[in-house]
Amino acid sequence: MSIxxxxxxxxxxxxxxYESTDITHTIPNLVKLEYSQEDQSFQVTSLTNGSARSYYDTKSASEAIYTILTTLGENL
Known part of the structure; x- marks a missing residue:
């Protein structure tokens, strides 16, 4: 996966x-991303180890996802 x-x-x-919507995206066995409109935060969960963190800005969340994907790519 190259992104x-x-x-x-x-x-x-x-x-x-997207107004008034909570959104969840999952890349099976890799990462789950949830966006909460109410909290205005992203939660990024690594599905390989279960660690989850909340991010309140797009840049930090995108860097976390990129790190998870590139780290997993090196280990595949």
């Missing part, structure tokens, strides 16, 4: 535009 930080950032920025 850049800029592409991830763009996709996350699009999620914020």
């Amino acid at each position: 850049t930080k800029a592409e991830i950032f763009e996709k996350l920025s699009t999620l914020i535009e």
Whole structure:
């Protein structure tokens, strides 16, 4: 899987535009992303080890996702 930080950032920025909606995206066995409109935060969960963190800005969330994906890519 090859994706850049800029592409991830763009996709996350699009999620914020959905009013009054909580959104969940999952890449099976890799990462789960949840966006809470109420909290205006992203929760990024690594499905390989279960660690989850909340991010309140798009840049930090996209960097976390990129790190998970590139780290997993090196270990596959």
